[in-house]
Amino acid sequence: MKSNTKKSTLKLLATVAGVVLGIGLTVDGSANPVQAAEFNYSYSGDGVDASGVLTTTDSRDANGYLTITGITGQRNGATITGLLPPGSFPNDVPPFGVPNDNLFSTTQPFLSFNGFSYLVGAQPENVFYYPDQGRYAETDDPNGNPVNYKLLNKFDVHRVPEPSSVGGLSVALLGSMWLLKKKRASAKHQLAEKAGFS
16 A cells, blocks of 8 residues: 555656646746747748748737747858848838838748848848748848849748756656656566565
């Protein structure tokens, strides 16, 4: 009976540890809110291939968008050196200029027509959703002329798992493996006792 109580307690502790770590609580039980979300992105087409990580706020605006606050990665083998602030590229010059807003959605389309802008060295690039084509596009034209749009064949985004959820899953998995090992050892011991080998 004492052995079953101990096993139940251990199972409960392993489950609680996995849940606590999985939802991002600290050891003292206080909330540890996520300050930013990260998304792996990649896109390609029309002479361009880029990938990396977008960092966003974790709170949405009134329209459900997150704001992109950082970027790392590469474009055509060159390092992306920074995110441009909203409203900075392309120029707000009629009839084509629609400056970036750096807004990001977790559902399709991921970007607005304004899109987000970044630098590769000193060269600005703007990536956006082009509703007239139903596709994503990129431009380095400071006036945003559609003649210079590079249409993209793909634009993929996946959320980067939070370390606390990975840690919680690891603890739960290790706890489960330990309990399974203990259960097998106990079963072998019981069989040995029944056979008179104890």
